[in-house]
Amino acid sequence: MNRYYxxxxxxxxLSLSSDxxxxxxxxxxxxxxxxxxxxxxxxxxxxxxxxxxxxDGHVYFEYSIPRxxxxxxxxxxxxxxxxxxxxxxxxxxxxxxxxxxxMDYALDLKNFHQTSHDVYIAPLLIATHAANSCLDVxxxxxxDKILSPILCNSRDLRSAIKHVLQFADGENxxxxxxxxxxxxxxxxxxxxxxxxxxxxSVDEISRSDAGAKNLTQTxxxxxxxxxxxxxxxxxxxxxxxxxxxxxxxxxGLNIATFYxxxxxxxxxxxxxxxxxxxxxxxxxxxxxxxxxxKEKGNKLKKGEAMSEVKMFIQNVHNxxxxxxxxxxxxxxxxxxxxxxxxxxxxxEQTAHFMRQKKNRLNFTQSEPEFLISCLDRHLDWAxxxxxxxxxQEINTGEAGIGEWLRSIDRSFSDWQIYISPHLTDSEYSAxxxxxxxxxxxxxxxxxxxxxxxxxRSFRAENVSLFVKQILDLNSVEAHETLLxxxxxxxxxxxxxxxxxxxxxxxxxxxxxxxxxxVSSQAQRLKPHAIDVKAPIDPIHWFLDGKNDIRSSYxxxxxxTEFDIQGLELDWACVTWDADFRYSKGxxxxxxxxxxxxxxxxxxxxxxxxxxxxxxxxxxxxxxMVIVVPEGDPSDPxxxxxxxxxxxxxxxxxxxxxx
Numbered sequence: 001m002n003r004y005y006x007x008x009x010x011x012x013x014l015s016l017s018s019d020x021x022x023x024x025x026x027x028x029x030x031x032x033x034x035x036x037x038x039x040x041x042x043x044x045x046x047x048x049x050x051x052x053x054x055x056d057g058h059v060y061f062e063y064s065i066p067r068x069x070x071x072x073x074x075x076x077x078x079x080x081x082x083x084x085x086x087x088x089x090x091x092x093x094x095x096x097x098x099x100x101x102x103m104d105y106a107l108d109l110k111n112f113h114q115t116s117h118d119v120y121i122a123p124l125l126i127a128t129h130a131a132n133s134c135l136d137v138x139x140x141x142x143x144d145k146i147l148s149p150i151l152c153n154s155r156d157l158r159s160a161i162k163h164v165l166q167f168a169d170g171e172n173x174x175x176x177x178x179x180x181x182x183x184x185x186x187x188x189x190x191x192x193x194x195x196x197x198x199x200x201s202v203d204e205i206s207r208s209d210a211g212a213k214n215l216t217q218t219x220x221x222x223x224x225x226x227x228x229x230x231x232x233x234x235x236x237x238x239x240x241x242x243x244x245x246x247x248x249x250x251x252g253l254n255i256a257t258f259y260x261x262x263x264x265x266x267x268x269x270x271x272x273x274x275x276x277x278x279x280x281x282x283x284x285x286x287x288x289x290x291x292x293x294k295e296k297g298n299k300l301k302k303g304e305a306m307s308e309v310k311m312f313i314q315n316v317h318n319x320x321x322x323x324x325x326x327x328x329x330x331x332x333x334x335x336x337x338x339x340x341x342x343x344x345x346x347x348e349q350t351a352h353f354m355r356q357k358k359n360r361l362n363f364t365q366s367e368p369e370f371l372i373s374c375l376d377r378h379l380d381w382a383x384x385x386x387x388x389x390x391x392q393e394i395n396t397g398e399a400g401i402g403e404w405l406r407s408i409d410r411s412f413s414d415w416q417i418y419i420s421p422h423l424t425d426s427e428y429s430a431x432x433x434x435x436x437x438x439x440x441x442x443x444x445x446x447x448x449x450x451x452x453x454x455x456r457s458f459r460a461e462n463v464s465l466f467v468k469q470i471l472d473l474n475s476v477e478a479h480e481t482l483l484x485x486x487x488x489x490x491x492x493x494x495x496x497x498x499x500x501x502x503x504x505x506x507x508x509x510x511x512x513x514x515x516x517x518v519s520s521q522a523q524r525l526k527p528h529a530i531d532v533k534a535p536i537d538p539i540h541w542f543l544d545g546k547n548d549i550r551s552s553y554x555x556x557x558x559x560t561e562f563d564i565q566g567l568e569l570d571w572a573c574v575t576w577d578a579d580f581r582y583s584k585g586x587x588x589x590x591x592x593x594x595x596x597x598x599x600x601x602x603x604x605x606x607x608x609x610x611x612x613x614x615x616x617x618x619x620x621x622x623x624m625v626i627v628v629p630e631g632d633p634s635d636p637x638x639x640x641x642x643x644x645x646x647x648x649x650x651x652x653x654x655x656x657x658x
Contacts, residue, residue: 010057031296100510281313516559564615574626596636
């Protein structure tokens with residue numbers, strides 16, 4: 001399947017009539033051809049037939065970027081340069097979102113298209129009716145051969161191409177070889193959800209290179225478990241593990257999109273107890289669906305789109321409440337995927353909730369046990385897929401994965417159990433429970449249920465390992481890992497929040513998202529204009545643009561581990577407070593109450609706090625700045641001794657100062 005609608009050598013393109021080219025574009029177009037699109041193609045072809053005379057190379061129309069759900073208007077390969085052309089036919093101005101759009105296309109090719117990694121990429125925004133052009137040819141500060149967007153009108157497009165060719169050096173690109181380059185994207189979870197919901201396959205939007213286990217492998221393994229369970233009228237539960245950002249949620253969404261037919265007993269649902277994640281994904285999918293229908297010439301109200309989306313992604317608590325209404329009736333779904341299953345509530349938390357909110361006294365099941373019981377109501381078969389993050393429990397009452405295993409042992413010993421061998425790793429704390437359930441004889445191990453490589457940090461796969469080493473106080477190993485990371489994944493340290501903000505703005509390109517993340521216990525960052533108690537709307541923070549003061553881009557509002565777990569940024573600023581501090585070779589755990597920091601003594605709360613920093617430090621896809629503020633001798637709640645040792649510990653590991 002071609003990734004473009006039309007491709008020819010420039011010489012052949014020039015020899016073809018406009019009608020011939022339009023015909024081929026129309027045949028390749030998967031949507032109804034609107035008059036506006038046809039007119040735009042006519043204008044683009046007319047411009048390029050004049051502009052490309054005398055150049056040797058290749059031209060591609062409507063080049064697909066499935067990760068973004070977009071197509072580049074035109075890609076031209078001339079000499080050593082890949083030109084990315086975004087036309088705004090009839091436009092008089094160079095709009096900010098259009099500049100970001102063409103830069104995003106260039107970044108997508110540079111980061112994810114194998115044969116574009118080491119070549120010059122020139123993004124050109126052509127506002128055909130603009131009065132003036134800006135033909136400055138400069139590379140971006142990252143110095144990775146991506147040029148800053150060049151802004152030109154239709155008259156100056158040829159001059160812009162010539163300027164770039166005079167600037168760029170290197171061997172000419174072979175278009176045939178360039179086309180063969182693999183496309184290995186690593187989308188954000190929001191991008192992935194939108195692409196899957198539009199009908200793209202997980203193959204199209206995820207890495208499949210030798211350096212990363214193909215998510216299709218894990219998906220296929222789960223699909224086979226579903227097939228066997230259905231064929232043999234069995235009930236099964238499987239546990240998918242993976243490092244932070246490895247794509248566990250993506251696997252769940254992929255299965256859920258694959259089985260969306262309500263009339264089929266394979267109908268499945270994606271459940272999450274992560275409120276911000278559910279809200280953000282629903283909003284993003286609804287906005288995207290309305291936008292796509294508008295592009296096709298159809299009108300769709302956002303409320304209608306949201307109704308459809310809510311069936312696809314549900315809050316686990318809404319699912320639980322539906323099952324409470326009729327305790328004997330099975331849910332419509334035979335396949336249920338629980339994201340972040342380790343965060344399900346223990347018996348104490350569940351019973352408290354049922355007593356306070358549902359007026360159900362003496363409730364005797366933990367959330368995992370009740371949720372399994374809901375699927376157990378099916379008389380024939382059912383499959384539960386638990387997507388599990390190690391060391392990700394961050395809130396009171398979160399049971400960890402052990403409670404799922406204990407529930408099976410107590411009440412559902414006839415269920416088939418499929419686990420990743422890595423569930424025995426220390427961060428899952430499940431070894432004893434696995435030993436217990438293994439006695440039932442229905443335990444199956446599968447390496448394909450583990451995702452070992454972070455897809456989030458596509459620039460450096462060992463970020464989660466580096467963070468684990470920092471938190472486990474393995475400073476020597478952390479230093480060695482850092483040396484491997486720094487070439488591709490900038491990691492810097494500062495004591496000045498304003499410097500950190502400038503660093504973020506300098507490094508982010510196009511619409512790459514950046515923001516400030518802090519611990520929910522970081523109550524003494526107020527002097528730095530950070531108030532963790534101030535409410536924010538995660539939808540605006542994660543989805544809205546640079547002009548919205550509520551967005552992450554403004555660097556005014558911050559999110560905590562509760563808002564960002566399961567989500568990611570391209571560039572993150574982690575601002576460290578005295579709640580989790582280094583002192584004399586160990587971590588100290590504090591909570592701020594009244595006018596002082598009190599020591600946390602409960603081991604459970606200590607684990608939650610450490611995990612909060614694990615979440616915060618593994619959110620950035622492309623780079624991170626850590627801010628450890630200076631103390632204030634005049635403020636007993638912000639003494640230098642609360643901050644300096646943490647700063648020195650990170651500095652000694654080798655983080656570069658800015």
